[in-house]
Amino acid sequence: MTKDMPKTMGQQFGRRSWAEPWKIKMVEPIRMIPRERREQALIAAGFNTFLLKSEDVYIDLLTDSGTGAMSDRQWAGLMMGDEAYAGSRNFYNLENAVQTYYGYKHIVPTHQGRGAEHLLSQAAIRKGQFIPGNMYFTTTRLHQELAGGIFADVVIDEAYDTQNPHPFKGNVDLGKLEALIKDKGAENIAYVSLAGTVNMAGGQPVSMANVKAVRALCAKYGIRLFLDATRMAENAFFIQEREEGYAEKSVAQILKEFCGYTDGAWMSAKKDNLVNIGGWLAVNDPALFEELRNLVVVYEGLHTYGGLAGRDLEAMAIGIAECVQDDHIRSRIGQVRYLGELLADWGVPITRPVGGHAVFLDAAAFYPHLPQIQFPSQTLAAELYLDSGIRSMERGIASAGRDPKTGDHYYPRLELTRLTIPRRVYTQAHMDVVAEAVKAVYDARSSTRGLKMVFEPKYLRFFQARFERL
């Protein structure tokens, strides 16, 4: 053991590490292209990592969405696809898995998370209504706005302080929520939109005590509570780790209890549920279900396949059962934490505590000389790719977009670059290589120039915007 090893990985004799509860059966070669070609690729991509070709990327930390490795059981499940147009056996397996592990009554499959967001927004929001939520998420807010709703941020203030060690920075601020309800009137609140491990805050969890309190407040005013369950299994792990009374409960038990305080959930199954494509929407109210089941045939496909093949539904059903296993989540979050702690020990500014799915670099702290309008986190993502072929994602002003009313940029309080770890894909050695690359980019920070946006799409601009170096 060298003295450079991070303290937190244990320096004493007799240390006991966790390890992944699987071994590798198949490999996919990756390689780093030379620096000159990375420069060409970055210019061709308009300094936007979404526009790079995957084959020009060495270690791909763009997202944990649909990028995980399926298990041998899931691959076997693909062969059991029942590709009937209607009533596929795999749909009933999915329905059963969601009912068993999440506890909701009625299930509608969708092709991915935003398909579910679209249906719920259309069915549950009337024009002009407010949707309070624990920080915005890009696709979620856009679908709420397209349905005529107005998103209102009610996350606790600690979520905006990257250095605040609060264990549940995803919590709803009950004071902010109640003030909004009183100000606008309960009839003008469509529902409360609660997300597990808040993505834009750095993968920060919500406590069980908080969801209980939000539930009670919603009940007092007759408002529904819907959950973005995309990374809720990871949220359940943090409750087990940090909240009194939950250390002896399993992640599966905690997940089900948490969902029990909500009226329904939407899901991008490409994350927690360990599939490359898929999503679902689940609710308890039979009348709302009837409407969703009707809407899904307009936008996604029949209510027993929702835009997916039978084999996809089967892989999802199996993935649901796998993703709530304690040893799976412990090693998944353990790997993210390993990378985060390595960087923190080297003095690189990151969001603390390290969250569930990613390490978030504090781009504002990297580049204090760059004003927000010079896209610090886009700049950092570009620099990291140049240095080592590592792909990350902008989560700052480009992602935030514009206020539909005024047309001005939203100026988000967080300017972060996300190193997102796919599930069951990379090894600890990859994490070391990533940490060393980030350190090199950090050491070169003072001479780094910013970017200007030269092309801006109307919707979700960060996906396709183009930039040039200033």
Ligand code: P70
């Ligand atoms: C990411 C992905 C997707 C997502 C999510 C939460 C909390 C819903 C969705 C939508 C993909 C993504 C999406 C927008 C911008 C960048 C990247 N998040 N709720 O990488 O689900 O993608 O399946 O339609 O995180 O974080 P889907």
